[in-house]
Amino acid sequence: MSIVTVQLGQCGNQIGFEVFDALYNDSHCPQGLCSKRENEVYQESCKERFFSEEENGVPVARAVLVDMEPKVINQTLSKAAQSGQWKYGQHSCFCQKQGSGNNWAYGYSVHGPRHEEPIMNLIQKEVEKCDCLSGFFIIMSMAGGTGSGLGAFITQNLQDQYSNALKMNQIIWPYGTGEVIVQNYNSILTLSHLYRSSDALLVHENDAVHKICAKLMNIKQISFRDINQVLAHQLGSVFQPTYSMEGSYHYRRNPLGINWQVRPPLSGLPPLGKVSLNRELHFNTSIANLVILRGKDVHSADLGGFKDPELYTSWLAPVNAFSAWKTQRAFRKYEKSAALVSNSQFLLKPLDTIVGKAWNMFASKAYIHQYTKFGIEEEDFLDSFTLLEQVVASYCNV
Amino acid sequence: MTQSVVVQVGQCGNQIGCCFWDLALREHAAVNQKGIYDEAISSFFRNVDTRVVGDGGSISKGKICSLKARAVLIDMEEGVVNEILQGPLRDVFDNKQLITDISGSGNNWAVGHKVFGSLYQEQILEKLRKSAEHCDCLQCFFIIHSMGGGTGSGLGTFLLKVLEDEFPEVYRFVTSVYPSGEDDVITSPYNSILAMKELNEHADCVLPIDNQSLFDIISKIDLMVNSGKLGTTVKPKSLVTSSAEALKKQHQKPFDGMNNIVANLLLNLTSSARFEGSLNMDLNEISMNLVPFPQLHYLVSSLTPLYTLADVNIPTRRLKPSLQFISWNQEGWKTSLCSVPPVGHSHSLLALANNTCVKPTFMELRERFMRLYKKKAHLHHYLQIEGMEESCFAEAVSSVSGLIEEYKQLDATLGTPVEDLPRLSVAV
Numbered sequence: 001m002s003i004v005t006v007q008l009g010q011c012g013n014q015i016g017f018e019v020f021d022a023l024y025n026d027s028h029c030p031q032g033l034c035s036k037r038e039n040e041v042y043q044e045s046c047k048e049r050f051f052s053e054e055e056n057g058v059p060v061a062r063a064v065l066v067d068m069e070p071k072v073i074n075q076t077l078s079k080a081a082q083s084g085q086w087k088y089g090q091h092s093c094f095c096q097k098q099g100s101g102n103n104w105a106y107g108y109s110v111h112g113p114r115h116e117e118p119i120m121n122l123i124q125k126e127v128e129k130c131d132c133l134s135g136f137f138i139i140m141s142m143a144g145g146t147g148s149g150l151g152a153f154i155t156q157n158l159q160d161q162y163s164n165a166l167k168m169n170q171i172i173w174p175y176g177t178g179e180v181i182v183q184n185y186n187s188i189l190t191l192s193h194l195y196r197s198s199d200a201l202l203v204h205e206n207d208a209v210h211k212i213c214a215k216l217m218n219i220k221q222i223s224f225r226d227i228n229q230v231l232a233h234q235l236g237s238v239f240q241p242t243y244s245m246e247g248s249y250h251y252r253r254n255p256l257g258i259n260w261q262v263r264p265p266l267s268g269l270p271p272l273g274k275v276s277l278n279r280e281l282h283f284n285t286s287i288a289n290l291v292i293l294r295g296k297d298v299h300s301a302d303l304g305g306f307k308d309p310e311l312y313t314s315w316l317a318p319v320n321a322f323s324a325w326k327t328q329r330a331f332r333k334y335e336k337s338a339a340l341v342s343n344s345q346f347l348l349k350p351l352d353t354i355v356g357k358a359w360n361m362f363a364s365k366a367y368i369h370q371y372t373k374f375g376i377e378e379e380d381f382l383d384s385f386t387l388l389e390q391v392v393a394s395y396c397n398v
Numbered sequence: 399m400t401q402s403v404v405v406q407v408g409q410c411g412n413q414i415g416c417c418f419w420d421l422a423l424r425e426h427a428a429v430n431q432k433g434i435y436d437e438a439i440s441s442f443f444r445n446v447d448t449r450v451v452g453d454g455g456s457i458s459k460g461k462i463c464s465l466k467a468r469a470v471l472i473d474m475e476e477g478v479v480n481e482i483l484q485g486p487l488r489d490v491f492d493n494k495q496l497i498t499d500i501s502g503s504g505n506n507w508a509v510g511h512k513v514f515g516s517l518y519q520e521q522i523l524e525k526l527r528k529s530a531e532h533c534d535c536l537q538c539f540f541i542i543h544s545m546g547g548g549t550g551s552g553l554g555t556f557l558l559k560v561l562e563d564e565f566p567e568v569y570r571f572v573t574s575v576y577p578s579g580e581d582d583v584i585t586s587p588y589n590s591i592l593a594m595k596e597l598n599e600h601a602d603c604v605l606p607i608d609n610q611s612l613f614d615i616i617s618k619i620d621l622m623v624n625s626g627k628l629g630t631t632v633k634p635k636s637l638v639t640s641s642a643e644a645l646k647k648q649h650q651k652p653f654d655g656m657n658n659i660v661a662n663l664l665l666n667l668t669s670s671a672r673f674e675g676s677l678n679m680d681l682n683e684i685s686m687n688l689v690p691f692p693q694l695h696y697l698v699s700s701l702t703p704l705y706t707l708a709d710v711n712i713p714t715r716r717l718k719p720s721l722q723f724i725s726w727n728q729e730g731w732k733t734s735l736c737s738v739p740p741v742g743h744s745h746s747l748l749a750l751a752n753n754t755c756v757k758p759t760f761m762e763l764r765e766r767f768m769r770l771y772k773k774k775a776h777l778h779h780y781l782q783i784e785g786m787e788e789s790c791f792a793e794a795v796s797s798v799s800g801l802i803e804e805y806k807q808l809d810a811t812l813g814t815p816v817e818d819l820p821r822l823s824v825a826v
Contacts, residue, residue, distance in 0.1 A: 010678055070399055070437070071674050097535035098400050101682030102732075145686075177729035179677075181687040224676040224735075356821065357728075363819045364726040366690035389824045 002130035003049055003239070005063040005137045006123065006154065009100075009147030010072045011172050012139040013065055014224065017076045018232035019139070020061045023050050024086045026236055026332045033295060033330040042329045045241035051086060052129050059086045062129065064122045065093035066154070068100050068111055068146045092126070094119050100145025104186040105374035107149020108193075115150075120157055127162070135166030135199075137239075142190045143174035143183035152193035159197035169198045170235065173205040173350060182367050184358035189376070191351075192384035195391065203347055204231050233332070237339040238292060242325035285313050285398045286344035290323045294337045295330040313398045348395045355388050399437035400537035400671065402681070403529045404469045405557060408503075408510075408550025410575050411543040412471055412478045413653060417661035418542075419467050419490055425665060428741045429673070435462045438672045442468055444532055446492075466492045468532065470525045472557075474514055474549045475502035495529065497521055503548025507589040508783040510552020518553075522560060530565065537671075538569040538681045540664065541601075545593045546577030546586030555596035562600050569681060571667075572601045573660060576759065578610035579766075585776050587766035592790065594760075595797040602685050604696050605663065606756060612656035619655070662740070663699050666748035670736040679734030687732040688752045693804055697750045703743060722812055757805040764798055771795070 007016030027046040034042075051059035061080070065088060067073045073095050080087045094115065100107040127133055136158055140147035151169070158167055171190070174183045194201060209227050213219045219226050289311070293301055307318040331337045361367070362381055372378070406415030426439050435445040443465040467490045473479045476498050483491065497518055503510040530536050539561055543550030561570050574597065577586040597604050670679040689695045723730055740746050770776065771791060780786050 014676070069678075069680065071678060075674060098537055099678075099680045099682065101680060101686045103682075103686050145683075177731055179731075179733055180683075181727065181730045181732045359821055360819060361726045366726055367686075369692055370686050370689075385822055386824060389822045393824055 001045075001049055001132055001134045002052075002062055003134050003137050004123065004126045004130065005050075005061070005139065007063055007065045007076075008138065008140040008151045008154065009067055009144055011141035011144065012147045012151070013067055013072050013076045015170070015172070015228050015231055016063060016065070016139050017079055018225075018228040019235050020050065020063065020080070020086065021083070022229070022232040022236040022332070023240065024059070026240060028085075029330075029333055033335065034328045038329055042241055042327070048131075049134070049239075049241065054087075058084075060089050061086060061092075062126055063088060063092060064119070064126055066095075066119055066122075066146075066150065067093075068096045068107070068150070069098060070095045089126075092122060094122055100149060102143075102145045102180050102182060102186070103370055103374065104145060104149040104152075104182075104189045105371040105376035107145045107147075107151075108153050108189075109149075109375040111146065111150050112153030116153075116157065119154060120161065123158070133162075133165055135168065136162070137168050137170065138198075139170045140190075141172040141174065142187040143172075143180045144186065147172075148186045148190040152190050152197075155194055156197045166199050167197070168200045168202055169194055170202045170204070173203055173207075173347075175206045175210070176353075179206075182370070184354050184361060185367065185371070185381075187354050188358045188384045188388055189380070191391075192387040195387060202235075202341070204234070205350060234339065237294065237331050237337055238341055240294075240327075240331060242292060242294075242327045284342075284345040284348075286311050286321065286342055287313060287316065287398060288321050288323075288343040290325065290341040292325045292339040292341070294327050295335050296328075297336065298326040298328055345395050345398060348392065351388065351395075352392050355385065355392065359385060399441060400535045400680070401441050401468060401533040402538040402540055402668065402671075403526075403533070403536065404442070404467070404540045404542065405472065405526075406469060407472045407541065407543040407554035407557065408547055409473065409475075409478045409544075410547065411541075411550045411554065412473055412482060414542050414573070414575070414657045414660050415469065415471070416482050416485075416487060417654070417657040418664050419469070419487055421658070421661050421665050422467075423465070423487075423490065425741055429738055433462050435459060439465070440534075441668070441672045444468060465490060468529055470495050470497070470522075470529055472497045472518075472522070472549070472553060474499040474510065474553065476500060495525055497525060503552060504779075505546075505583050505585055505589065506548045506779055506783070507552040507592045508780040508786045510548040510550075510554070511556045511592070512552075512783050512785040514549070514553050515556035519556075519560065522557065523564060526561070526564065530568075536565070536568050538571055539565070541570065541572045542660075542664075543572070544575040544577070545590040546575075546581050546583050547589060550575075551589040551593040555593045555600070558596055558600035569685060570600065570602045571681070571684075572597060572604045573607060573664065574604055575607045575609055575660070576763070578608065578613070579762070581609070585770070585779070587763060587770055588776070588780065588791075590763055591767045591798055592794045594763075594801075595794040598693060598797050598801055602695060603689065605667075605699055605750075606696055606759070607660055607663075607699075608759065609656070612659055615659060616655040659701070663701055663748065666701060666740070666746060667699075667750075669738065669740075670734045673736050673738035675734070675736035675738075677733060677735040679732070679736075683732070683734075684750065688750060690727070690752070691804070693801060694752060694808075696752070696756045698753050698756060700749045700751075702747045724808060725811060754805045754809050757802055757809070760798060760802050760805075764795060764802070767795060 005016060005019075007013045023046060027043045047053075047059060050062055052062055054060045065073050065076060073093050077088055077093065096111070096115070100111060123136075138151060138155055138158075140151035142148050155167060155169060158165070171194070174180065174187070180186070191201075206227065209230050210222060212230055213222045213226050217226075217230070289306055291303060291306055303322075303324055306322050306324075309318055312318055312321050362385070368378065368381075371381075404415060404418065406412045422442055426443075430436065430439060439445075439462070444467075445460075445462055446464050446466050469491060471479050471482070471491065479496060479498050482488070483493065483496075499514065499518075503514065541554060541557060541561075543554030545551050558570060558572070561568070574593070577583065577590060583589075667684075668681065671681050684697075685695070688697055777788075777791075780791075781788065
């Protein structure tokens with residue numbers, strides 16, 4: 001059950017590194033508060049999932065690194081090698097000299113076709129190393145040019161070439177203000193294209209993670225490294241092995257394979273820690289919820305709150321919409337930890353906001369010439385808007 | 399990693415260029431302790447083995463042998479370039495990358511553009527192609543010139559068309575020094591307006607620099623230095639105040655301080671493309687994010703620290719309340735973070751703004767132009783040049799007027815409540 005990770009652009013590569021680091025560190029946590037045998041099985045499973053074995057015993061991440069300019073990849077490769085504990089494959093990266101200029105059209109229409117073959121070959125090589133492929137985990141941002149545009153192109157290719165494998169895209173929702181001026185355009189183009197080719201979109205909002213760093217972790221001068229590490233921690237707690245149906249010692253569950261597709265998916269991940277359900281008058285309505293419990297007392301934990309029908313849409317019974325995965329093996333020294341992955345109206349507001357802002361800008365035709373220059377016409381924008389308005393409406397009616 | 403080529407044209411262009419290369423060398427020397435020729439340096443410098451005669455001397459890796467600036471120096475009189483070649487930077491420039499003449503352009507745009515343009519077109523093309531060949535991946539041409547004179551203004555803008563035709567995919571960033579109101583060149587309004595038409599049509603991005611503003615900044619620094627208020631705000635060893643040191647002594651080179659500021663601007667602009675950071679910004683991203691409509695590509699720049707330090711955080715939002723953003727770009731911020739600070743400082747901030755505040759400057763320029771043009775003063779100097787006709791003037795001022803009009807329209811949207819356009823409604 002192996003997952004091949006594709007890291008795209010600066011954001012994708014920076015986060016990807018932190019994720020593998022977190023996964024490795026967790027799997028090598030001493031004991032993990034469970035029996036030795038349990039720990040070994042867990043470690044084996046994690047290793048098989050994310051790493052392949054190199055000759056001299058250093059695990060190699062099952063990852064393909066892609067960026068259109070070399071600085072970040074070079075940094076990422078050296079940081080991994082420095083740790084001495086795990087590394088990236090020497091030949092697992094694809095790099096060019098000049099970036100995508102924050103231009104989705106450039107990433108999608110120029111870099112995509114131009115570099116399709118070498119990138120897909122790299123991915124193919126990783127896939128061949130897997131005994132059993134669970135699927136693909138694609139890490140990218142929405143606001144830039146490479147992660148977003150090239151990411152959309154590659155996901156489409158993966159859909160064509162590996163139609164039986166699951167694809168989950170980890171997308172980074174940009175800060176509300178101040179990252180990239182054309183981020184709203186890039187975001188709607190990315191989302192609309194991913195909707196047609198990805199199986200699930202796992203979303204992290206920069207603003208939300210920033211708040212976690214500021215309020216929950218009390219970090220004073222928050223850097224992107226802090227943000228990425230929080231992200232990696234959250235992702236790790238979702239992707240590390242959990243018991244499959246057979247129970248303890250059996251870690252064969254496919255982390256990508258939950259039945260998200262009740263409708264076209266869009267999922268969100270609230271903060272880690274004790275998940276307290278706010279007894280508000282109005283819940284975000286959920287289509288599907290997954291709770292992952294790790295550590296002490298997992299079998300006796302009370303999950304009744306998650307089965308409350310008020311959480312779910314009227315046409316789903318909680319038993320069909322709620323799943324719980326467990327393992328006694330603790331995650332990264334937390335005695336107890338819980339993670340919630342949710343397909344709900346959680347992202348309705350941010351999505352609506354982005355579509356609104358992009359629409360306003362589109363009405364003034366600002367920056368459009370930068371996209372038409374590379375073959376993305378006004379109709380493509382309109383198609384994206386239409387699709388996303390439908391998504392917004394669908395979630396509204398849940 | 400990409401490379402950029404600097405093309406410095408005319409006296410002003412070359413003097414600023416010289417300051418830039420000086421600062422760039424110092425910055426790289428401070429960062430690159432081991433003397434290895436790395437990607438950062440290669441963005442502006444070639445590594446050459448000077449023992450090899452001819453062209454085969456380029457070394458792509460390993461220890462730094464001899465650094466040559468990726469630059470083309472153009473001037474139609476020899477004084478300035480000769481001075482550079484005899485000064486401390488003489489080894490930095492490849493003496494095959496020069497184009498000079500003797501007589502100068504006489505502060506006449508038409509001479510620079512039409513006469514020298516056609517005379518030197520072939521040579522210019524040849525030198526540019528050479529410098530492009532030395533680049534692994536050429537991303538950008540930086541053109542430095544002034545608007546008020548003859549060479550920088552005329553030949554400098556002639557170059558733009560050549561670059562556009564010959565290297566259409568390479569960005570053209572132009573640093574243009576605009577004459578102040580008290581410029582001693584009477585025909586500077588003519589030269590500036592004629593040049594502006596070319597900038598409108600052939601530049602990707604223009605960084606207009608106002609001589610008067612530079613002068614004011616230097617005066618302020620001068621005041622602070624002389625009144626002994628240096629202390630914590632102005633750091634003695636910084637690259638900016640090294641010019642202040644020069645001011646303290648003789649005013650040997652009166653424009654040195656001002657040129658240093660412009661050079662610092664260029665250095666900061668390219669820092670994220672040269673060095674690593676957690677949120678990189680390539681030069682092509684500047685154009686993508688800051689130029690919403692092709693014509694409106696004038697970016698006003700501000701830099702700190704010049705004489706005070708400001709707080710830098712991600713993302714910077716302190717300015718927001720006092721700035722009025724246009725309705726469709728309420729959060730029009732592009733942020734970039736580079737880990738390498740400038741020499742002598744712990745951090746710095748460069749802000750580029752696409753702002754309608756350039757409109758009054760352009761209007762004033764047009765005003766000065768019209769005052770001369772109405773009287774047909776000095777026109778004969780231009781019209782006697784082959785290829786120049788009155789229509790050239792008319793077209794130029796019309797181009798500037800068009801630009802001003804576009805800015806006016808955007809300004810007009812301010813203050814009027816803009817309703818959000820109704821969204822698409824879909825059947826579910």
